[in-house]
Amino acid sequence: MLTDKNLVEKYNEAGPRYTSYPPATFFNEYFGNHDYLLSVEKSNFERPQNISIYVHVPFCPQICHFCGCTTETGFSRPFLERYIDAVIKEIEYVSQKIDKKRKLTQVHWGGGTPNSISYKYIERITNKLKETFDFAENYEMAIECNPAHLEFRHIELLKSFGFNRISIGIQDFRKDVLDAINRRPSKRPIEDIVKKIHDEGFRGTNIDLVYGLPLQTIESFRNTVERAVKLDTDRLVTFSYAHVPSVIPRQKILDDIGFPSSKEKAQMYEQSSQILTSSGYVSIGMDHYSKPDDEFAIALKEKKLHRNFQGYCTRETTGQVYGFGASSISQLDSAYSQNIKSTSDYIKNIDKKGVAVLRGYTLNNNEKIIRHIINSIMCNYYVDFDEVSRFFNISVNDIFEIVQYSESKFNDFIIDDLITLEGNIIVVKHKGRLFTRNISMRFDPLIKKKIGTYSKTI
Numbered sequence: 358m359l360t361d362k363n364l365v366e367k368y369n370e371a372g373p374r375y376t377s378y379p380p381a382t383f384f385n386e387y388f389g390n391h392d393y394l395l396s397v398e399k400s401n402f403e404r405p406q407n408i409s410i411y412v413h414v415p416f417c418p419q420i421c422h423f424c425g426c427t428t429e430t431g432f433s434r435p436f437l438e439r440y441i442d443a444v445i446k447e448i449e450y451v452s453q454k455i456d457k458k459r460k461l462t463q464v465h466w467g468g469g470t471p472n473s474i475s476y477k478y479i480e481r482i483t484n485k486l487k488e489t490f491d492f493a494e495n496y497e498m499a500i501e502c503n504p505a506h507l508e509f510r511h512i513e514l515l516k517s518f519g520f521n522r523i524s525i526g527i528q529d530f531r532k533d534v535l536d537a538i539n540r541r542p543s544k545r546p547i548e549d550i551v552k553k554i555h556d557e558g559f560r561g562t563n564i565d566l567v568y569g570l571p572l573q574t575i576e577s578f579r580n581t582v583e584r585a586v587k588l589d590t591d592r593l594v595t596f597s598y599a600h601v602p603s604v605i606p607r608q609k610i611l612d613d614i615g616f617p618s619s620k621e622k623a624q625m626y627e628q629s630s631q632i633l634t635s636s637g638y639v640s641i642g643m644d645h646y647s648k649p650d651d652e653f654a655i656a657l658k659e660k661k662l663h664r665n666f667q668g669y670c671t672r673e674t675t676g677q678v679y680g681f682g683a684s685s686i687s688q689l690d691s692a693y694s695q696n697i698k699s700t701s702d703y704i705k706n707i708d709k710k711g712v713a714v715l716r717g718y719t720l721n722n723n724e725k726i727i728r729h730i731i732n733s734i735m736c737n738y739y740v741d742f743d744e745v746s747r748f749f750n751i752s753v754n755d756i757f758e759i760v761q762y763s764e765s766k767f768n769d770f771i772i773d774d775l776i777t778l779e780g781n782i783i784v785v786k787h788k789g790r791l792f793t794r795n796i797s798m799r800f801d802p803l804i805k806k807k808i809g810t811y812s813k814t815i
């Protein structure tokens with residue numbers, strides 16, 4: 358069913374992406390090294406028991422104008438070496454506080470462009486992780502790769518280090534779109550890269566596409582999605598381009614070229630969703646798609662899908678996330694902690710103290726309940742207040758008070774046919790999936806504080 362254009366206009370407001378709750382804009386600098394280390398110790402006794410690791414490599418040979426990630430360019434080999442030494446030191450220091458009887462289920466390498474650094478550094482860090490933690494048998498180790506720097510021998514090396522998933526940033530196949538965002542095209546045809554990953558026996562391949570970029574049209578993005586479908590990867594993401602030049606100045610230059618309108622963006626979303634679902638993909642959350650036999654699709658069916666800063670995950674693989682490297686974010690049950698963003702300051706702090714926290718946030722129990730509800734809407738398109746009540750051992754009425762819930766607050770969504778409300782269960786209808794951020798915002802008492810700059814929800 359196509360989404361009514363008027364609905365897009367009505368609900369296209371600025372709002373959090375809810376990759377965390379509270380959003381990162383609420384992290385504060387009163388939270389420091391000591392708070393982080395205490396939270397790490399506490400995390401050993403909290404849910405989930407599993408350990409997830411995030412390693413941030415904030416380096417790219419060339420910076421794309423659209424990019425919202427924390428990354429730098431112009432790094433020398435000795436500097437990179439010092440950075441890797443610092444990450445190893447941070448793993449050694451922080452892991453002393455982590456109960457090693459807990460299983461490591463997930464490692465995610467993000468950036469920046471982790472595949473642009475020498476592979477001996479990737480090997481050093483993975484070896485350190487293997488000697489430090491007890492990897493679960495079905496662990497997942499994924500790395501984000503820019504195909505402009507990905508050779509066949511790199512794919513072979515990653516496999517030998519124990520990686521079993523590769524995520525390829527395509528964004529768009531068109532040369533003019535890539536030129537406009539200052540991005541180099543893939544070194545080899547993406548089709549050959551995906552085949553090589555498959556032939557090497559990786560468990561899976563993700564593909565990132567972005568809609569709403571300069572020079573994209575509804576027609577051109579359709580061709581991009583259709584070509585992506587032919588790659589037959591098990592997962593695919595169509596990110597909505599987040600344009601926030603006041604926070605990310607590198608994006609300003611794109612204003613001169615201009616962007617597709619929000620109505621066109623909504624059509625690109627609808628069209629991609631139709632192409633992908635009619636080609637056999639299952640829609641996961643707002644913008645992710647997976648094959649029906651993929652663990653994401655199964656988790657969605659069983660209402661066990663989760664989400665963290667690295668994307669979606671299942672209850673089986675989800676762990677509390679311990680982040681390593683400059684700007685990395687740790688997502689523990691009771692706290693978020695983000696490292697210093699500047700790589701040279703990160704290295705200096707790690708050298709001196711073993712940790713380098715920039716800011717963070719300690720959650721109280723009410724905020725954990727709100728986070729649970731928002732995650733449920735964002736991941737599983739529903740919330741069952743009785744289930745939340747059992748999970749937190751608290752009455753439904755108390756939950757309603759915490760999220761300031763009243764049926765009348767959701768009337769417009771019901772009238773617009775975006776949700777159904779039966780007893781204590783809210784279900785987001787297929788038509789409402791584009792608006793999960795808007796629906797989540799109604800449960801969020803912090804919205805009133807208007808802290809931070811957010812991208813538009815559509």
Ligand SMILES: C[S@@+](CC[C@H](N)C(=O)[O-])C[C@H]1O[C@@H](n2cnc3c(N)ncnc32)[C@H](O)[C@@H]1O
Nearest residue numbers: 424425468469470501502503526565596598599
């Ligand atoms: C760290 S990059 C992926 C790896 C590699 N650096 C690359 O570009 O291929 C993470 C992904 O975030 C997405 N991304 C970056 N900036 C974005 C923005 N402003 N809006 C939406 N998606 C964005 C892109 O799809 C990109 O592939």
Ligand code: SF4
Nearest residue numbers: 417420421424468469
């Ligand atoms: S999109 Fe990827 S390659 Fe481009 S600047 Fe961002 S992290 Fe680097």
